[in-house]
Amino acid sequence: MNNRRKAWLTIIGSASFILLIFISKIFITPKPDCNPDVKAKTLIIIDRTEEVATQTADLIVDRAWDFISNKVKEGEKVSVFSITEGSKKNLKPAFSMCKPRKNGNRFFENAKKVNERFKINFEEPLRLVISAPIGSENETPLAQGLIDLSLDDNSFRSSDISDVLIFSDFLENTSCFSMYKNCLDGQAAIKQFRNCRVGAVERPKFKNICIRMNIIPRTNNADITQQTLSCRAMFWNWFFGDSEGNTCVGEVDNPHIIIDYMGGG
Numbered sequence: 001m002n003n004r005r006k007a008w009l010t011i012i013g014s015a016s017f018i019l020l021i022f023i024s025k026i027f028i029t030p031k032p033d034c035n036p037d038v039k040a041k042t043l044i045i046i047d048r049t050e051e052v053a054t055q056t057a058d059l060i061v062d063r064a065w066d067f068i069s070n071k072v073k074e075g076e077k078v079s080v081f082s083i084t085e086g087s088k089k090n091l092k093p094a095f096s097m098c099k100p101r102k103n104g105n106r107f108f109e110n111a112k113k114v115n116e117r118f119k120i121n122f123e124e125p126l127r128l129v130i131s132a133p134i135g136s137e138n139e140t141p142l143a144q145g146l147i148d149l150s151l152d153d154n155s156f157r158s159s160d161i162s163d164v165l166i167f168s169d170f171l172e173n174t175s176c177f178s179m180y181k182n183c184l185d186g187q188a189a190i191k192q193f194r195n196c197r198v199g200a201v202e203r204p205k206f207k208n209i210c211i212r213m214n215i216i217p218r219t220n221n222a223d224i225t226q227q228t229l230s231c232r233a234m235f236w237n238w239f240f241g242d243s244e245g246n247t248c249v250g251e252v253d254n255p256h257i258i259i260d261y262m263g264g265g
Contacts, residue, residue, distance in 0.1 A: 039160035040162050042076060042079070042162065044126075045080075045081045046083065048082045048084050049138070056262060057130045075098055076099050077097075078122070081149065083141065091149065094125065102115070151204075161208045177196045179228060189234070215262060
């Protein structure tokens with residue numbers, strides 16, 4: 001074999017190797033889970049200011065996964081937040097992840113296995129959030145947490161319709177405003193809350209957001225009266241009232257809010 005032929009064989013071999021690497025990157029390497037073309041976001045907000053029963057915790061996990069499995073787009077970002085008494089000063093996601101895409105190489109990726117692994121990776125940290133220790137201040141700054149989140153471009157705001165799943169008893173309770181003390185009359189409760197927010201954002205402005213209220217039962221209902229429940233409904237109807245667009249269209253009569261009771265409430 002002459003030198004020229006050896007040189008050509010070397011060139012062909014090198015080119016074939018480079019081409020093989022290129023093809024492997026295209027057809028074998030799976031795409032990243034997050035898809036920058038998907039602008040929608042999903043937020044799951046867990047009220048951790050009081051303990052919940054084991055069956056309620058299981059139902060929260062089941063509902064959250066059912067929504068992600070059936071409603072969330074592939075490549076969409078999902079963020080989980082925990083509301084505690086410390087949320088007034090430092091509200092950050094407990095964890096975030098994107099729903100994996102299933103359009104990878106079928107020779108090397110099994111869509112069923114990808115989904116099973118994602119479910120485990122989502123449910124395990126979610127259960128840790130739900131079972132985290134309860135603080136000692138006994139405050140529920142849910143409204144303030146939602147106001148802060150509504151101003152967050154990274155986790156909340158989106159040019160596409162995004163969903164916010166809230167799991168809470170929705171009984172706001174802080175040193176300035178408490179539904180146990182101030183919720184004898186709905187309009188008076190709203191006025192009291194607004195007085196607490198003087199100089200700050202009084203209620204969030206929602207655009208392209210569908211609020212999904214999952215109302216969980218309390219372990220102790222001694223302080224809850226029918227008047228409190230009626231006042232609670234009026235307060236949150238006002239709080240979520242500054243919304244644009246038919247964001248929950250096709251699911252309920254209210255274009256902005258879906259309300260679902262999780263037993264006992």
